[in-house]
Amino acid sequence: MKPNELLHPNQRRSSKAYLVNELRKAVFAWREQDYPEITSTTKRLLQFWFSEDHIVNDEPFEFWFCQREAIETLIYIYEVIKKRNFIDMARDFGAGPIQGYDPSYDQYPLYAFKMATGSGKTFVMALAVVWSYFNYKKENKKDYTSKFLLIAGEKNVIYDRLYRDFKDGKIFRELPLIPPEWEDDFALKVIPKEDPIHVIPEDVLFLTNIQQLQERKNKKKEVEEYVDRVYELPSVYNVSDIYHENRIKEVLLTCPNVMILKDEAHHIYNFEKAWKKILLRLNKNLASQYGKGINMELDFSATPKTEPVGALFPWIIVDFSLKEAIEMNIVKIPLKGMVTGAEEIASTKAVERYRVWIDAGIRRWREYKEALKPLLKKPVLFFQCPENKEADEIFRYVNSAVPDLKDKVLLIHTDSTGEVKKADLPQAREFAKTIDDPNPDKNPYEAIISTLMLNEGWDVRNVNVIVGLRSYTSQRKVLPEQVIGRGLRKMFPEEDANIKKSINVLEVIGPPGLIDILEELETQEGIKIAEFDTGKPLELTTIFVDKNKLDKDIEIPILSPRISIGEFYIDKSEVDNLPSLKIPLENKVLEMEYIASNMLTGLEAIKRKWNLPVPQDSKSVIAYYSHQILKQLSIGGAFANFHPIVKRYVIEKLFSEKIDLEDPRVLYKLSSIEVQEKLISLFVNALREKTFIKREPKKKSTIKLSKTNAFVWSKLVYPADKCIFNYVPCDSNYEVDFAKFLDIAGDVEAFTKIVVKNGFYIEYISEENHLRFYYPDFVIKLKNGDYWLIETKGLVDLEVPHKDKRATQWCKDTSNLIGENWTYMRVNQEDFERYRFKSVKELISALKR
Incomplete structure (x- = not known):
């Protein structure tokens, strides 16, 4: 399955979370109905996020299903059905008796998201912020907010990760979170915990961690005393010069209607901590002084369980499991x-006991290191040891007896709870930030040695091999997710995992004691972890520029977009330009006659007359038409302005005469399928281009194939002499055959299969009226200097004509701007296989007949 594939609730394993199973069904049905009962602002955001194409870092970007489902579920609960407390949610969606529910928490909207490691919780937080922010600005200030508090869990590395994402609003600039027409309206200021606060901005996101709400040194009683003291402060005071460590508490006292988002939220509900009580008292104090407490609280965690009981939070509304994360x-x-x-x-001695698995892990790490050299990727080897003393012993062995790992090993000690010891923390934090950097000057480490208890926060992309060392006699309890959680994030995020090609796989090696833990994980998650022979060599395929074929380089011109999205606007006067459909009103009797005859005698037995069903309210009919037109145009947030225009057209131009909407004949006619199709088709065809801005393109730059960075490829390849790469990357057998043809064609100078990594695409308007990006299959340079874009097509779908039209226009624009001859052609598989061509000229000649 693909990460963005929409899953039906029946495709999913039943969740143990109290609300989730019934909520999945409700949200799925709501999505299928095209999101009714939401604000126009939310409609536009959902359209932008999930129906339009995006490019991030020169590559296509799509939000994953789990991220989409998470924000959809929040919107559905809060905005559509308006369930603002747990009891209301339990009444409609709960399964069986409630466990672990504390009524004292139910003072404001509280929702939890159970999302597997690596599934993008941070993205969902950002989506929630943008959703609330723009609804606050454009819809109403009562239900939404533009003030946010983002709290990291206890571990500093978690805060560091959030700091990198949110500092200076980075995540909002780099991800497609804000529709382009609203970018200038987004003025959110992000204030990290390190920055002093002089004035609280109107639109603000405070980024902090638990320590700023509760100092670790405080005992429960001391914290409660501090809370009491804080709330004795006067209701109004000057916060212009708050620099001390606990300043965030005082700041929050003047911020009613704040949304609180918590990462690694399971730390927050440990019953030994009193900071949850701080939030509850904060809500009470704000409500008392300002009439509005906390806006809502969102919990995010892969393991949202109460401590020490270990029960799932009852208020979980989304459950995306590790199994689903792997399968998708x-x-x-x-x-x-x-x-x-x-x-x-x-x-x-740990080294003697586990030597065979230690050495096997080192051998596999070396294979990855060699295979990943062309990609400038550094694989990381992760040793997990039973105790710190075993970690010390294995560190001495690896750091001294393994030459290619000498002085490249990081030792991390942990305490009994899995926390990194303070002495190791600064080095470990810096390592986590830069581990993926292949430059040894920035991060020399290529192996980590720690304990099996190492908690979340240390999972990095480049871990390929984990060696988990646990004796078969060990009684120490280890959470299964702790074993593999350190290495689950994909090294190649844009590539599907491929076991055969060793792409995005995590090899876990260890003795029987470790295998027991993995089998426990299989049982918990309902998955089956495949086995592999550590002696089998890697088959990782890398595509890179062949320095011996630089004469086969091709420069592809990059033009400014001819098509871009603009905010939909239609002037009322434009209705005058729409032709009248001149539908006649009929003076027909709006009743039907029913006759039943005796089948033996043929005589009439029953005769009845009934009035025909006629809509009672023209508003609902015209509203339906307006919604359908906007839906087909893929326009969100325009109903309020658009509905009067449709209404005016119906009154003045739909019929052969100006009409009265309350006339039963009009209502009857409006409800007919024939009129519905004609009216909707008229508006859709006339306004299809209204959501787009079209400009004459200009040349911006060029893409040289020789500048393409090396990349992995899990599909088919073909070694071609006329391609600058070591292999031609292909998606199908047809493409392999076409690459073979181009390689022997007498008039071809150079060619390549175009892939995302090349960075070339053409924007176009899709069948569903969305702005999409099209990647033609091949670019060819002929010996006479002409260039061809070729699309090799097996099956022709509804998108193909739109792509053909746009690619043809792109070639015309390029030829005019560059002075080179660029031409586009689609080559269907059936046509290509009919003949044996010797040149592109023959191919073109045959297909143009």
Whole structure:
């Protein structure tokens, strides 16, 4: 499955979360109905996020299903059905008796999101912020807010990650979160915990961690005393010069209607901590002083469970499991590495006991290092040890006896709870920030040695091999997700996991004691972790520029977009330009006659007359038409302005005469399928282009194939002499055959298959009236200097004519602007296989007949 594939609730494993199973059904049905009962602002955001194409860092970007479902569920609960407390949600969606519910928490909207490691919780937080912000600005200030508090869990590395994403609003600039026409209206200021606060902005996101709400040194009683003291402060005071560590508490006292978002939220509900009580008291105080408390509280965690009981939060509204994350290619596929004939040696020395698995892990790491060299990627080897003393011993062995890892090993000690010890924390934090950087000057480490207890926050993309060392006699409890969680994030986020090609897989190697943990994970998640032989070599395929074929380089011109999205606007006067459909009003009797005859005698037995059903309210009919037109045009947020225009047309121009909407004949005619189709078709065809701005393009730059960075490829390849790359990357057998043809064609100078990594695409308007990006299949340079864009097509779908038209126009624009001859052609598989062509000229000649 693809990460963005929409899953039906029946396709999913039943969730153990109290509300989730019934909520999934309701949200799915609501999505299928095209999101009724939402604000026009929310409609535009959902359209922009999930129906339009996006480019991020020169590559296509799509939000994943789990991220989409999370924000949809929040919108559905809060905006559509307006369930603002747990009891209301439980009444409609709860399954069985409630466990772990504390009524004292139910003072304001509280929702939790259970999302597997690597599934993009941070993106959902940003979506929630943008949704609330623009609804606050454009819809109403009562239900929404432009003030946010984002709280990281206890571990500093989690805060560091959020800081990198949110500092200076980075995430809002780099991800497609804000429709382009609203970018100038987004004025959110992000204030990290390090920055002093002189004035509280109107639109603000405070980024902090738990420590700024509760100092770790405080005991429960001391914290409660501090809370009491804080709330004795006067209701109004000067916050212009708050610099001390606890300033965030005082700031929040003057911020009613704040949305609180919590990452790694399970730390927050430990019953030994009193900071949850701080939030409840904060809400009470704000409501008392300002008439409005906390806007809502959103919990995000892969394991949202109460401590120490371990029960799932009852208020979980979304559950996206590790199994689904693996199946949908969101995280790496974990594999169990089997070492043939390996046995655990009875020894008190960890290196002797586990030597066979340690060495197997090192061998696999070396294979990855060699295979990833052309990609400038650094694989990371992760050793997980039973205790700190075993970690010390294995560190000494790896750092001294393994030459290619000498001085490249980071040792991280943890305490009994999985926390990194303070002495190791600064180095570990810096390592987590830069681990993916292949430059040894920035980060020399290529291996980590720690304990099996290492908690979340240390999972990085480049971990390919985990060696988990756990004795078969060990009684120490280890959470299964702690074993593989450190390496689940994909090294190649844009690529599907492929076991055969060793792309985005996580190899977990260890003795029987470790395998027991993995089998426990299989049972918990309902997954089966495949086994592999650690002695089998890697088959990772890398595509890179062949320095011996630089004469086969091609420069592809880049033009400014001919098509871009503009805010939909239609002047009332434009209705005058629409032709009248001149539908006649009929003076027909609006009743029907029913006659039943005796089948034996043929005589009439029953005769009845009934009035025909006629809509009672013209507003509902015209509103329906307006919604359908906007839906087909893929326009959100325009109903209020558009509905009067449709109404005016119906009154003045739809019929052969000006009409009265209350005339039963009009209502009857409006409800007919024939009139419905004609009216909707008229508006859609006339306004299809209104959502787009078209400009004459200009030349911006060029893309040289020789500048393409190396990339992995999990599909088919063909070694062609006339392609600058070592292999031609292909998606199908037809493309392989076409590449073979181009390689032997007498008039071809150079060619390549166009892939996302090349960075070339053409924008076009899709069948559903969305702005999409089109990637033609091949670019060809002929010996006479002409260039061809070729689309190789097996099956022709509804999008093909739109792509053909746009690619043809692009070639015309390019030829005019560049002075080179560029031409587009589609080559259907059936036509190509009919003949044996010797040149592109022959191919073109045959297909143009």
